[in-house]
Amino acid sequence: MAKILIPLASGFEEIEAITNIDVLRRAGLEVLTAGIGSKEIEGDHGIKVKTDTTIEEVKVEDLKAVVLPGGMPGASNLRDSNQLLNIIKKLSEENKLCAAICAAPIVLEAAGILDGKKATSYPGFDKDMSSCNYQNDRVVIDGNLITGRGPGVAMEFAMTIVECLIDEETKRELQKSMIVKN
Numbered sequence: 269m270a271k272i273l274i275p276l277a278s279g280f281e282e283i284e285a286i287t288n289i290d291v292l293r294r295a296g297l298e299v300l301t302a303g304i305g306s307k308e309i310e311g312d313h314g315i316k317v318k319t320d321t322t323i324e325e326v327k328v329e330d331l332k333a334v335v336l337p338g339g340m341p342g343a344s345n346l347r348d349s350n351q352l353l354n355i356i357k358k359l360s361e362e363n364k365l366c367a368a369i370c371a372a373p374i375v376l377e378a379a380g381i382l383d384g385k386k387a388t389s390y391p392g393f394d395k396d397m398s399s400c401n402y403q404n405d406r407v408v409i410d411g412n413l414i415t416g417r418g419p420g421v422a423m424e425f426a427m428t429i430v431e432c433l434i435d436e437e438t439k440r441e442l443q444k445s446m447i448v449k450n
Contacts, residue, residue: 269298270332272365272433273355276319277304277346281339282311283419284369288335291426295434295442302326304349312339323351328358335429338370338390338418347375356381360412365432369416369425373397376413386410390418423448 272292276285292299303309303319310316334356336346346352356379360366368376373389374396376382382400388408389397406421407414407428414432416425427448431439443450 271298271300271330272333272335272429273300273302273326273331274335274337275302275304275323275346275349275352276309276311276317276337277342277349278309279312279339279345280309280337280342281370281419282313282315282317284337284339284372284422284425285311285317287422288337288369288426288429291423291430291442291446292335292433294446295430295438297430297433300326300331304345304352312342323349323355326351326355328355331355331359331364333365333367333429333433334359336368336372336375338368338372340371343371343374346372347378353379363412365412365414365429367414367416367425367429369422370418373400373415376415381413385413387413387415388417389415 301319302321302323307319360381370390377397386408387400388403394402407416427439
């Protein structure tokens with residue numbers, strides 16, 4: 269089964285990372301967490317997570333999507349990873365899903381895949397996303413690209429990914445079992 273990469277860098281936003289890992293796994297998707305620089309990564313609020321692997325060990329041919337949590341300096345640290353930027357570029361070229369929430373769309377900008385696409389981010393990061401058609405919506409879909417505003421929309425963002433990678437029925441079943449408002 270092709271995997272969904274969720275890379276974590278020091279200072280990541282815990283709500284965005286863990287919500288996506290949890291929801292995607294509940295949906296039956298195989299999630300691969302990869303640390304930038306280490307397998308043990310500390311989030312912005314002091315929560316430590318042990319990842320499955322490191323970004324250097326990730327094989328892009330095994331992936332069907334990448335989901336980037338935000339947080340600062342987490343998003344900047346993701347943006348500074350050349351290995352991650354190359355993975356994102358390759359997935360985008362293959363029309364595979366690239367998703368980012370909060371500050372993390374700046375990583376998509378750095379990878380050069382936002383050009384002319386509709387996208388959103390945490391308020392204030394639009395200045396770092398000059399190539400896109402910026403939207404103020406909670407979650408934005410444009411082709412193989414999904415972006416979200418921030419921690420408060422993490423569940424909606426994750427459910428949107430489930431719908432795009434599987435189907436609407438699976439999303440609805442998951443919402444019902446998790447008592448998530450439609």
